[in-house]
Amino acid sequence: MNIEKNSYLKTLENKVVYDKTFKMLEKNEDNPWNRFFRTNNIQVDGRAVQFLLTWPKDGPDWKPDLSIHKGNDFKREVNAIPFRLHRLMDTVEYEITNEERFQEALESEAACKDFTKNLLEQTAENIELRLEEKIPQLICNDDNFVPYDDTTKKGNLYEVEEEKFNDPIWIHEQLFNGSSILKKRSSDFNKGYLNDPDDKSKGYTPMETKIRSYKKMVVILDSKVRNKTIIGGYKENVNFLAMDLEKRFGPENVIEDNLPDGYMMGVMDERCLQLYKRGGKQGFRHKEEAENGNQWFFLNPVIHGGFITAFNCLFWKVK
Numbered sequence: 001m002n003i004e005k006n007s008y009l010k011t012l013e014n015k016v017v018y019d020k021t022f023k024m025l026e027k028n029e030d031n032p033w034n035r036f037f038r039t040n041n042i043q044v045d046g047r048a049v050q051f052l053l054t055w056p057k058d059g060p061d062w063k064p065d066l067s068i069h070k071g072n073d074f075k076r077e078v079n080a081i082p083f084r085l086h087r088l089m090d091t092v093e094y095e096i097t098n099e100e101r102f103q104e105a106l107e108s109e110a111a112c113k114d115f116t117k118n119l120l121e122q123t124a125e126n127i128e129l130r131l132e133e134k135i136p137q138l139i140c141n142d143d144n145f146v147p148y149d150d151t152t153k154k155g156n157l158y159e160v161e162e163e164k165f166n167d168p169i170w171i172h173e174q175l176f177n178g179s180s181i182l183k184k185r186s187s188d189f190n191k192g193y194l195n196d197p198d199d200k201s202k203g204y205t206p207m208e209t210k211i212r213s214y215k216k217m218v219v220i221l222d223s224k225v226r227n228k229t230i231i232g233g234y235k236e237n238v239n240f241l242a243m244d245l246e247k248r249f250g251p252e253n254v255i256e257d258n259l260p261d262g263y264m265m266g267v268m269d270e271r272c273l274q275l276y277k278r279g280g281k282q283g284f285r286h287k288e289e290a291e292n293g294n295q296w297f298f299l300n301p302v303i304h305g306g307f308i309t310a311f312n313c314l315f316w317k318v319k
Contacts, residue, residue: 003106009286012297017120017283021299024124031128032255033135036273043082044278049304050082051274053193055207081193081310085276088134088305092298093126095119099293119284119297127301132257135305139220139273140263144307145315146191154188156312159319165264168229172244178314179217179248179267185210191309207310211269215250218273220266222259261317268313278302 011017026034043050097105105115148155164170182189185208192206211217221229229245245254253270280300287296 003109003112005106008106008112012116012119012284012286013282015280015282018280018299018301021120021123021127021283021301022277024120025127028124028128031131032257033131033273033275035252035270036275037277038274039276042085042274042276049085049276049278051085051306051308052080052082053308053310054080082197083193083274083306083308083310084197085274085304085306087302088138088275089127089130089301089303091130092300093123094299095122095297097295097297099288099295102295123297123299127303131303135273135275136257136259136263138305139266139268139307140260140315140317141307142261144191144309145313156189156191156314158314158316160316162318165225165316165318166228171225171229171265174316175219175245175265175267176248179211179214179219182211182217182267182269182312182314183213186312189312189314193310204309209269209310209312211312214248215253216270217249217253218268218270219245219249219254220259220268221254221256222264223256225265226256263315263317266313266315268315269311272308272311272313274306274308276304278304 025031026037028034041052041054043052102115105111142157145157146155148158158174187206187208190206190209192204194200194202194204196202259265280302283299285298287298288294289296
């Protein structure tokens with residue numbers, strides 16, 4: 001049974017196909033950033049996307065007023081800090097096939113299903129490759145952090161000599177000691193929230209927060225540092241097995257990447273990174289080149305992302 005070409009192309013245009021492409025992305029267990037796509041606490045207002053962080057008012061007698069009634073006697077006030085998630089990705093991804101292959105794909109339901117799956121998988125892979133480049137840049141940005149001050153013992157960005165990252169014992173000590181600090185409630189290890197979201201010159205206010213457990217922490221390692229913990233784990237008869245990090249934080253929480261701008265490693269609250277897939281109005285668009293019969297399929301994925309500076313974290317970079 002042949003599949004009618006125009007009907008098939010019409011199906012590809014459906015928004016459901018757009019969503020299916022991201023489902024293909026999420027199925028890839030090798031993509032370390034999938035877990036950071038969230039919808040909770042996300043507010044979409046027109047073109048703007050915001051992550052809302054609620055927090056209680058000061059004072060022991062604070063109680064949230066959740067009344068649905070209107071008037072001065074009934075108020076519904078909720079303190080929420082908005083963090084804007086800017087467009088991390090807004091591209092046109094494309095796949096191409098020749099007319100003969102396309103006609104073969106329409107010859108049966110099974111062949112059409114295979115062709116569609118392949119189209120979705122290849123497009124999802126293109127999205128993943130772009131995210132692998134974008135997300136480390138989003139995280140490893142000096143604007144996210146406060147330089148550590150040896151006098152006040154406050155700040156969450158350490159700048160150290162490059163030689164330090166050749167010592168596996170020092171690496172482990174920093175990550176283990178740093179993560180222990182982050183389990184304690186403190187405002188010393190985050191930049192906080194913007195006092196005016198529209199004017200950075202008005203500064204930030206740090207928030208008291210903590211990371212509930214080691215399994216809620218994410219460790220990010222530059223590949224050179226990660227390799228040092230694996231192959232350089234023997235020194236002075238002390239054996240630092242690579243599994244030590246996995247045992248403390250969980251294997252899914254240790255992420256290796258090529259970090260930019262001299263960043264080498266960090267420990268952060270898993271909530272620091274917020275990604276949001278913006279729903280598309282349509283799926284694939286199609287174009288045929290009459291001169292050679294090439295079939296082009298286009299998809300426009302939009303992803304917003306942000307680093308939430310109000311959650312505690314520690315990062316280390318080369319001085």
